[in-house]
Amino acid sequence: MERAGICPICGSVSKLNTCAICGRLVCNRCYDHSRSVCIQCSPGNILSEMSTERTGLV
Ligand SMILES: [Zn+2]
C-alpha cells in the first residue's frame, strides 16, 4: 500500500513508508528499506555506536 503525504523528517511531499519502530510515515529518502524503519530509527545512521552488527561490507 502506498500513501502520499508530508514526511515528518524532511518535510517533503512524497509517497510514504511506515516505520516498523516508531510508526511514522516517512518518504523514501528518509526510509531504510533494508530494515523497514525510518532513518531516525535505523541503527548506523544516527547512533553509529550501535552499529556493531554491521559487517563492514559495502
Ligand atoms: Zn523525508
Ligand SMILES: [Zn+2]
Ligand atoms: Zn522510525
